[in-house]
Amino acid sequence: MKSRYVFVFPTEAINKPLTYHLVKDFDLKVNIFNAYINSGEEGNLALEIEGSPGQIQAGLEFAKSLGVECSTLDKRVKLEHDRCINCGACVAVCYSDALKMDANTMELNFDKDKCTVCELCTTACPLQLFKINFVE
Amino acid sequence: MKKIKTYSEINERIKNGNAVVMTAGEFKELANHSKPGELANKVDVVTTATFGPMCSSGAFINFGHSGPPMRLEKISLNDVPAYGGIAAADAYVGATETANPHDKYGGAHVIEDLVSGKDIRLKASSKGTDCYPRKEIETKINIESVNEAFLFNPRNAYQNYAAAVNSQRRKLYTYMGVLLPSCGNVNYSTSGEYSPLLNDPDMRSIGVGTRIFLGGTQGFVAWHGTQFITSRPRNESGIPVLPAATLSLIGNLKEMSAEFIKAAYYEKYGTSLFVGVGIPIPVLDEDMAARLAIRNEQIETQVFDYGLSERPVVKKVNYKELQSGEIELGGRKVRTAPLSSISAAKNIMKLLKEEVSTGKFLINEPVEHFPKNTTNKALEGIEHG
Numbered sequence: 001m002k003s004r005y006v007f008v009f010p011t012e013a014i015n016k017p018l019t020y021h022l023v024k025d026f027d028l029k030v031n032i033f034n035a036y037i038n039s040g041e042e043g044n045l046a047l048e049i050e051g052s053p054g055q056i057q058a059g060l061e062f063a064k065s066l067g068v069e070c071s072t073l074d075k076r077v078k079l080e081h082d083r084c085i086n087c088g089a090c091v092a093v094c095y096s097d098a099l100k101m102d103a104n105t106m107e108l109n110f111d112k113d114k115c116t117v118c119e120l121c122t123t124a125c126p127l128q129l130f131k132i133n134f135v136e
Numbered sequence: 137m138k139k140i141k142t143y144s145e146i147n148e149r150i151k152n153g154n155a156v157v158m159t160a161g162e163f164k165e166l167a168n169h170s171k172p173g174e175l176a177n178k179v180d181v182v183t184t185a186t187f188g189p190m191c192s193s194g195a196f197i198n199f200g201h202s203g204p205p206m207r208l209e210k211i212s213l214n215d216v217p218a219y220g221g222i223a224a225a226d227a228y229v230g231a232t233e234t235a236n237p238h239d240k241y242g243g244a245h246v247i248e249d250l251v252s253g254k255d256i257r258l259k260a261s262s263k264g265t266d267c268y269p270r271k272e273i274e275t276k277i278n279i280e281s282v283n284e285a286f287l288f289n290p291r292n293a294y295q296n297y298a299a300a301v302n303s304q305r306r307k308l309y310t311y312m313g314v315l316l317p318s319c320g321n322v323n324y325s326t327s328g329e330y331s332p333l334l335n336d337p338d339m340r341s342i343g344v345g346t347r348i349f350l351g352g353t354q355g356f357v358a359w360h361g362t363q364f365i366t367s368r369p370r371n372e373s374g375i376p377v378l379p380a381a382t383l384s385l386i387g388n389l390k391e392m393s394a395e396f397i398k399a400a401y402y403e404k405y406g407t408s409l410f411v412g413v414g415i416p417i418p419v420l421d422e423d424m425a426a427r428l429a430i431r432n433e434q435i436e437t438q439v440f441d442y443g444l445s446e447r448p449v450v451k452k453v454n455y456k457e458l459q460s461g462e463i464e465l466g467g468r469k470v471r472t473a474p475l476s477s478i479s480a481a482k483n484i485m486k487l488l489k490e491e492v493s494t495g496k497f498l499i500n501e502p503v504e505h506f507p508k509n510t511t512n513k514a515l516e517g518i519e520h521g
């Protein structure tokens with residue numbers, strides 16, 4: 001079984017070797033596809049975990065015991081791109097670099113694959129063009 | 137300085153359809169391999185523009201008289217209060233006004249809705265007088281139904297603006313957008329080398345009566361803007377390195393387009409209005425040409441730390457660095473974001489170039505130049521013992 005998760009770390013949990021334990025103690029395959037960790041602050045990790053449902057469950061329990069918030073990546077960010085005025089206010093908050101201004105055209109690029117669904121852009125856009133969608 | 141051409145010569149060429157008009161982008165490319173003298177001989181007009189959130193904006197509206205007549209005193213438009221302390225069917229709606237402190241719909245949205253042709257709910261009350269007996273009215277208005285509606289913005293088109301960063305451990309929600317903790321981002325807000333007042337930093341061609349592009353139509357510079365400070369320190373390219381001059385702008389809301397008048401809401405700050413402003417600058421002589429050739433790397437601003445109440449300067453940067461998408465701060469790369477839409481500014485420059493080239497847009501010589509040597513006064517609160 002393969003599932004995608006977003007882990008949000010509080011300051012205290014940042015220096016714990018979390019993924020190491022997930023691999024070693026719970027026999028999980030972990031593929032980190034996005035990370036933003038800045039020491040002394042909150043961190044964001046988007047990862048794909050592969051293993052048996054029981055192992056995954058145990059691994060998640062372990063992460064939660066360290067104070068890590070785990071949520072399944074069953075949400076997607078939707079942008080109403082045709083109403084975008086390319087002001088860049090969303091780029092300012094996108095830790096994962098999913099939102100970037102093209103340095104030539106100064107237009108917004110949205111690379112959905114990099115998105116960790118941190119939801120910061122939903123409050124940053126002055127036109128409220130980002131919506132969170134739940135996927136089945 | 138030798139004058140190469142006059143306003144009337146330039147306007148003559150515009151009317152005949154043979155003026156040489158360029159966008160600021162095109163002109164600067166040409167300036168890479170031409171001298172100011174050649175440029176001034178070759179080019180007549182350069183278009184500049186900006187499309188940023190301009191909080192100090194608003195509109196005057198005259199609703200027309202009801203029968204029996206009424207002096208509209210307390211007025212709201214879609215529940216947003218409008219100023220009615222002017223007689224009798226006039227009101228002013230400001231971009232940052234909201235009905236409740238945390239509303240996401242404000243005066244800016246009323247203005248955008250008007251421009252888009254939507255109906256707006258007008259509610260007004262009055263004490264009633266012998267000449268204006270009616271005390272209440274509730275009705276719908278729209279851009280067609282009102283007598284006059286014009287945008288009149290006290291402070292727009294800032295000549296340079298400070299960039300913002302936040303050194304603190306908590307997120308800040310500001311008019312400079314969201315500022316992430318621990319200097320996670322740097323936000324800035326001008327269109328750099330396309331910005332009108334950075335292309336004519338001494339405002340030789342911009343003054344009272346200058347014809348401009350405003351919100352999709354032709355408008356005018358009404359006055360120098362509020363907080364107009366000419367005494368700011370300048371760098372070696374003659375560019376003020378802090379927020380300096382501003383413009384007060386006026387134009388017919390009935391002719392504007394929602395593409396260039398956009399309401400905005402900044403989380404936990406409030407509402408603001410993106411206003412599209414374009415100014416055509418006549419290349420009168422070598423000096424004007426040299427000023428218009430300025431590039432982003434010569435335009436500098438300072439990064440202020442909004443996390444500390446005294447807002448210390450953290451770094452001096454130029455717009456080439458800012459527009460690259462990241463700058464170095466304290467030994468690491470920090471992402472930057474523009475807040476003002478540079479791609480929309482490019483679009484306005486193109487449209488304005490088209491208007492001037494086809495003879496639809498003439499260049500006004502200022503009726504009056506702006507004051508020189510202005511400073512800024514602060515407001516002191518009175519301490520109650």
Ligand code: SF4
Pocket residue numbers: 077093094095096097098099114115116117118119120121122
């Ligand atoms: S939710 Fe928005 S800000 Fe967060 S990673 Fe995705 S695109 Fe970037």
Ligand code: SF4
Pocket residue numbers: 079083084085086087088089090091108124125126127128129
């Ligand atoms: S903040 Fe909104 S309007 Fe601005 S660039 Fe991002 S999506 Fe577009």
